[in-house]
Amino acid sequence: MRHTVQMSPNGGQFTVIDGQTIHAAALNHDIAWPNRCRIGACGTCLCKILQGDVSYQIEPMLTERERSEGWALACLAIPQSDIVLTFEE
Numbered sequence: 565m566r567h568t569v570q571m572s573p574n575g576g577q578f579t580v581i582d583g584q585t586i587h588a589a590a591l592n593h594d595i596a597w598p599n600r601c602r603i604g605a606c607g608t609c610l611c612k613i614l615q616g617d618v619s620y621q622i623e624p625m626l627t628e629r630e631r632s633e634g635w636a637l638a639c640l641a642i643p644q645s646d647i648v649l650t651f652e653e
């Protein structure tokens with residue numbers, strides 16, 4: 565199964581295959597996504613999920629408040645639906 569990730573507000577879009585992280589899919593589509601560690605430790609890949617759901621195979625180091633506000637670590641986040649996200653607060 566594939567899911568679509570739409571980036572707001574610039575409207576960029578890419579697809580994610582089943583089990584792939586948002587970050588890995590973005591790199592496969594030559595999107596210059598901020599990153600350093602790619603293992604959930606640095607927070608550089610942080611984005612905010614505006615619509616849709618993600619899951620994690622490795623629990624991200626995010627507070628409950630950050631998670632409830634929609635913040636996600638793209639290098640660990642696996643879409644469970646189509647996603648709309650932003651890098652803005």
Ligand code: FES
Binds near residue numbers: 600604605608637639
């Ligand atoms: S790249 Fe470091 S937390 Fe995602």
